[in-house]
Each structure stands twice: as C-alpha cells, then as structure tokens.
Amino acid sequence: MAERGLPRTAAPAPDEWPARPEQSLALTGLGTFDWNLDSGQMHLDPTALEVFDLRPYEWGGTAGSLRQRIPPGEDARLDARIAQALKNGRAEYGAYFRIRLRDGSPRWTHTQGHILRQPDGRPFRIIGIVRDASLDAGHPGAHTEQDEGRRRMTGVVERTTAILAHARTVNDVTDILKDPEALGHLGAVSVMLGVVDGGRIHLVAEGQLGSYVPEIEYTRIDAAFPMSEAVRTMRPVLLTSREEFQARYPMLWPYIAPLEVRSGAYLPLIAQGRPIGALGLLYGRDGDFTAEERNLLVALSSGIAQSLQRAILFEQEHDLAEGLQRAMLPRSIPAVPGAQIAVRYRAARMGRNIGGDWYDVIPLPDGRVGVMIGDVEGHDTDAAAVMGQLRIVLRAYVTEGHTPGTAMARASAFLRELDTERFATCTYAEADLNTGLLQLVRAGHLDPVVRRGDGSCHRVVVAGGLPLGLAQKEGRPAGSGYPVTALELHPGETLLLCTDGLIERPGLDPDVGMREFMAAVRDGPTDLEELADRVSDLVGDAGGGDDMALLLLRRHGAAGPRGGGPLRQHLAPGDADAPASARHLIRAAAAAWGAWDRADEIELAADELMTNALVHTDGGGTVTLRLTAEGRIRVEVEDTSSALPRRREADDFAVSGRGLMLVDGLSDAWGVEPRGGGKCVWCEFAVPAAA
Known part of the structure; x- marks a missing residue:
C-alpha cells in the first residue's frame, strides 16, 4: 500500500492538459461513491477504498461493509445526519466522522453526498465523495477532539458537583472523591482531601486507585508540604514534573519517588473567604496545566468546598442535636x-x-x-x-x-x-x-x-x-x-x-x-x-x-395462687350495696387465700377504711384486695381527698374516732400513701405459713 496520504494514481504527462477528472480526484485524495438506496449496493472507486484503508477483496459492495472501519458511535452519528437530509428533502449533505485504520489508529474523514430523487420526491440514489480530512486547514477533527475533551472534563465537574449536592457528612464527601466513577475521567491516579483542624490539616481521604501518598495524617499549616502551602496562601499549587516535586518539597519526595506520579495539583478549598481544607490530585503524566484545565480544577474545588462546609456544619449540628437527645432520654x-x-x-x-x-x-x-x-x-x-x-x-x-x-x-x-x-x-x-x-x-x-x-x-x-x-x-x-x-x-x-x-x-x-x-x-x-x-x-x-x-x-417469677388478685370494687357515693358487695368479696378472697381464721378481722378492718372514705370524702373510692409476694393479704382503699387520717383516742361517750384504733389493733401493718389528688389507706394481714 502507498504511504498514507499519498495517492496511487500517476500524475498526467507534461503535454496532457487538462488533466482527466479521475486524475484530479485521485491526486487530491478524493474518492467517489455511488449508493443505490433501493438495492443497498454501493460502489467505491480505488481512491475511496484507499481512504477507508480497504483492499478490493475486503470490500463487500454494500454500505454495511464499511462498519469494519467506522466505530459504532461514529456510524450512528453519520446515519443520523444522512437520515435527516433524506427526511427534510435536502439535495446535499456533508459530515465529518472518524474511522479506524488497519493498525487501529484513528483518522478524521469527510464525506459529501448529492441525493437523487424520483419525480414524487422519493430518494433512490446518493452520489458523492469521501476524503481524508486530517490535513484540512484548521484541522476540524482536532477541534472536535478538543471540544469533546472540554465537554468530558466539564461533564466530570458537573457530575461530581451534582453528586456532592447530596452529601450530608464529611464521610459522604470522602466516599464520593474516592469513587473512580466520580473523578476518574480527570486522569488522576490519586485523590487526597485534607480538612483544616485548628492550626493543622487532617488528611481524611486518600486514593482512588490505591496510590496512597501520606503527607502525614496531621500536618501543620506552616509545614513545607504542597497541601499546607495551598491552604496557607489560598492559591493552587501546580507541580508539572517529578523534578519539581523533588526540588520544592524534599520532605514529600520520599513518598512520591516510588510511585508512577509525574505531576500534581493541590487546590485550596475556600468557603466564605476562609480555607477549610485542600484537595490534592496526582497524575501520571508530565506537562503544564492549560488555562482551561486550571479553570476546571478551580471550579471543581469550589464545588467541593461548598459541599465540605455544608457537611461540616451538618455534623456540628448533628452532634449538638444528638447531645440534646441523649440529655432528654433516660441515661x-x-x-x-x-x-x-x-x-x-x-x-x-x-x-x-x-x-x-x-x-x-x-x-x-x-x-x-x-x-x-x-x-x-x-x-x-x-x-x-x-x-x-x-x-x-x-x-x-x-x-x-x-x-x-x-x-x-x-x-x-x-x-x-x-x-x-x-x-x-x-x-x-x-x-x-x-x-x-x-x-x-x-x-x-x-x-x-x-x-x-x-x-x-x-x-x-x-x-x-x-x-x-x-x-x-x-x-x-x-x-x-x-x-x-x-x-x-x-x-x-x-x-x-x-x-x-x-x-x-x-x-x-x-x-x-x-x-x-x-x-x-x-x-x-x-x-x-x-x-x-x-x-x-x-x-x-x-x-x-x-x-x-x-x-x-x-x-419473671412463678404464677401466684389461683385468684391471687388483685380484686377491685368501686365505692360510689350513695351506693348502699357497694360496701356489702366489697365485704362479701373480701371474705371470699380471704378464705380462698388460706386466711379463713382471720376473715372476720380482715373484713372489719376493710369496712372501717371504706366507711372513712365514704363519710369523709365526696368522690367515693376504690377498694383493692391482693396477695403480696411476701404472703400477706393487703387491703387498699383509695379516695380523692388529700386530707390524711390520724389516729386519736376517743372517750367513752364519743361516737367516732375508733376506726383507726381498730385497724391498728387488727392488722399487722397499716399506713397512708399520697396518690396525686387523693390518698391510699392500706392495711396488711399475714397468712398462716401452712396455708
């Protein structure tokens, strides 16, 4: 095959003028094609085959045969351009697209076609040219690559900023930065994040591809490290070669030397006019950073700074809220x-x-x-x-x-x-x-x-x-x-x-x-x-x-005796049957709990407590009978009066004042407990051990 970019067709003889059209086309690298849309057949002349780096025996005679040279993404874009021209009734179209040559290298190519239509407007044939566009003035292919590179890097910044918008904690921010999907398209082999903590910088995140460069977990802001310098000066620190790493930061060089790192960018993270941290990006390539790359890195650091500050404030508020929550719940x-x-x-x-x-x-x-x-x-x-x-x-x-x-x-x-x-x-x-x-x-x-x-x-x-x-x-x-x-x-x-x-x-x-x-x-x-x-x-x-x-x-514990209570009876004012019903309940319970010998004492003491509640209060009361874990029968009478009863000595002619004397004499223990808006008067009776 002839050298790439040079035509195979011989030049015309000196006396041959003007040159034949096919010679002119071949000498300028213009190949022709003729595409029958109805049958799908396509003809490529030798120069067109040369543009596509195809040998005659490799050509199948259809448009589909070109797919071995046109990558899928370019093929879809070219098909869309042609389909749009056919649909809109246009007579011509043109497009730049990339092909992949036999050795795998890419080449920018340009095609221009003329569409032939039937009288009713239906397209049936396309005749056109195809040429190598890598030598075009202004290199449109190169501009396209630059545009795509610019879109790619801008997309990384936009995508990372969008993801960081959902970060709520510092750990969320660091997880995003360590994710290869987030910053991998920037070409960095290692990502580091440091947070200002007083007069020091705390390295809270590293890596992405495992290239850990420990600038010591805590470093002073005035130390001779690029991250410290970025925080101290609030300006990016850009290192374009390994020699610059070694010359400017000898303390860091022992960590850089074993790694495939050739350049780096350290960006201050500034929020509300003060540095809150720094971002370090290490690369495996040499060379200076273009103005466009610097602008994108600054934009990226600005978005990270806002997210980091938001995460720090959220964690501070969370710690305050968590402390309040702990204080309000039982310790x-x-x-x-x-x-x-x-x-x-x-x-x-x-x-x-x-x-x-x-x-x-x-x-x-x-x-x-x-x-x-x-x-x-x-x-x-x-x-x-x-x-x-x-x-x-x-x-x-x-x-x-x-x-x-x-x-x-x-x-x-x-x-x-x-x-x-x-x-x-x-x-x-x-x-x-x-x-x-x-x-x-x-x-x-x-x-x-x-x-x-x-x-x-x-x-x-x-x-x-x-x-x-x-x-x-x-x-x-x-x-x-x-x-x-x-x-x-x-x-x-x-x-x-x-x-x-x-x-x-x-x-x-x-x-x-x-x-x-x-x-x-x-x-x-x-x-x-x-x-x-x-x-x-x-x-x-x-x-x-x-x-x-x-x-x-x-x-826990074992089940108590059958009918071990508690048993309750409400004492309503004016209800003459309530005390009688309660006395019957008390006697039956005493017998069931093995205290039949003391049933009269229990009934009499309980009757005195119920009478006091009905006579000396307005709201009635409640009598409760139960068997305690210590084996005692306990009688409780609750009422709504806060006045506490007291025992007093009654003379021979007094008609009252003996109730608590009876309760004290009959029961083994008695007492009074305040119950909010009222009180509870209780007494207890021991049950014989045999029972």
Missing part, C-alpha cells in the same frame, strides 16, 4: 426486681437526626413498675425539648401517686400550657409484678403487643383518649378522658411498646409494617435483648423519615 434503665426491660432508640435518617420519641421506666413501691413510650410531633430540637419536659412531668405525676388516667390527663394539660403547637401521643403501662396486674392508658398512640411464653403474640386493644396537648371537653373530671384498661401479664409474657417510626414504611399502608412487626415478635429469639435487636432492625433502610423508640418488659 440508664433501672433494674427492676421481677422483670427484665430492654429499650431501643434510632434517630431519623432524614432531617437533623433528632426527634420527639421517648421512653421511660419508673420503679414504684410495692413491686410495681411504670413504663411509658411516646412521640412528640416533629423532628427538630424543639420537638426534643418538648419531649424532655413532657417525659419529666409525666414521670413526676406517676411518682407522686396519681392513677394512670389522672397522670395522663395532667400531662396533657401541662402540654397545652406550654404555649406550643405541638401535640404528642403516649402509652403508659403500670405493672404489679407480684400479681401480674397490668393497667394501660393510651393517648392517641399505637396499641401495645403482648408476646406469650410460647412465642405467640397478639395486639392489646386499649381504650384510648386524645393525643396529649389537645383540649378535652369542658366539665369532665380529671382523668376521665383517659380510661384505663386492665389485664394480667403472666410470668414469662412480654409487653412491647413502640412508636410509629418502627412500623411506618414510605409509600406503604401502616398495616404492612404492623404485620412485619408482629411476625418479627412472633418468630424472634427468646432472649429479650436479642428480640429487641431483631425488632428494631425492621427499620433498616426502608425507614428514614421518622425516629423510633421501642420498649420491652418481660415479667
């Missing part, structure tokens, strides 16, 4: 005899990683424990602050002795008085671990779930009231808006309370999450901590819009 869960408790909390994956979900555990006298879980509306520091106040207030009301319904009603009134537009949902459960009595009150919250000892589970339908902070109807007594549901929690059974962040799934019905929750509880491990982990893992990557709190309480 530790107290050990409760007779029960095992596990709690879990997970912050939202969106927003500020803080919310209004909370839990609490409150040890109470006489083997009782209160557990609560709730959710204040919103996911910000205000929600967390309201949550902390509400948790402490509800805890105080419960500890003060208020009944579950009254404590919930008072907490709701407190939230209304906070002058905030927030509301909250909550569930409070008070468990008597001696008897298994479980009292539940719910304020717009999810129903709890109980897992039995055999692993089966069910939802507990709890009568509910309005969410906390919403006004109840006027004229209703305290606590009446939050009815109490009572059930028995048997030994080995587990109570589960959670917030809606655990069961809500974006775009799905809440019932889907609840079914997943129930299945996880049913099929989960027996160990309480492992069960808590299994259930809380349901959030996974599906959650993200809400925080989540979870509390599990498992009752």
